[in-house]
Amino acid sequence: MPQSSQTSPNFRFAFALITSLFFLWAFLHNINPILIPHLKKACELSDTQSALIDTAVYFGYFLIAIPAGWFMHKYDYKKGILCGLLLYAVGSALFIPAATARSYEFFLIALFIIAAGATFLETVANPYITKLGDKDTSEQRLNFAQSFNGVGAFIAPIIGGQFILSGIEHTPQELQQMSADQLNNYLSYEAGTVKVPYMIIAAVVLLVGILFIFTKLPEIKEDDADSEKKSFSMRVFRHRHVTWAVIAQFFYVGAQVCVGSFFIRFSRYTMDLPEKQAATWWGAIAMVGFMLGRFIGTFLMKYIQPAKLLALYSLISIVLLTIALFTTGSIAVYALMGVPFFMSIMFPTIFALGIKGLGEESKIASSFLVMAIVGGGILPLFMGMISDRTGSIQAAYIIPLMCFLVVFFFGWKGYKIN
Incomplete structure (x- = not known):
């Protein structure tokens, strides 16, 4: 793409609009640490059942x-983006009848539809951003765009903590002492707090869709775009770095979801932190670190090879999780809140390294890399099972620690193109 076209006002606006999509799917993923304890309370769920929220999203x-x-x-x-935005808006609107019915199954269906929309957005936006410019700086460009994903990660738990979590926490004994009508009114009130936030989300997503309809996006033409059989088939796995990227992405996303989804429960277990305060800490400290980590990581990649930085950050995450596992009180919580800073570069870096040098095949590789996000729906279930069986959500954090070992291997050797 010519340099002059990259500096035109139309190009910059289109780039900004594409970047806004990174915010939307970040909001979906990072509202889950709020929805999990909230719907656990409103729908009377176990830890394993509440983890199905992540499963619904990531199986989508x-x-x-x-x-x-x-x-x-x-x-x-462009058509892929519009399809994704429509699905996202429909799923968000379905939260309203789900809350009215106080049906956990209905909530899971709505989340699946939102996730389907977000899948279209991620499958399109990630490779599209890497193609808008010099191939040698694709990792930096994707990390920069993903920095605005960090903004969504920072805002979602704060908004969720303020407008979804009620702060009303009853003990099991208090709930048993309520009459049937009192209990039903309390649970219905808890479920209903999601209505206004998700109504606003649906409206905002539709507005973004309207902007896309009237915006001309820069066209991307691959050198091998006419090679139909080669470009969209399982043969993409003949590239060793693609295979390892998909494996690493599965375990990275699993680790990311595990770290965040049970943070409120972890904070209550290790230092008796109230849910609203824990949500604020996660948003205002951990997710700010995640957002800043993306910008700082993009800068560091000018001087450190992306794969080496990925391996280094994986090792630091392992150390922090070890501290969180074997200490208590504020030290354990602060160690866990430090992990998102180092997770920040992992998804976009794995993604960019995984589709490097593929041409038109980057589209099918992107699909498999997005499919690998299902790790976020599988691994939290194991955390929930460990917590339910041991009575310790802290012990369950061995799962993300092990995941980062796989990410480290990819940054060490798996990324290499053969």
């Missing part, structure tokens, strides 16, 4: 990623 990614990649391959990037 797993099942829709290939259709989304095929749709993008057959049509174009």
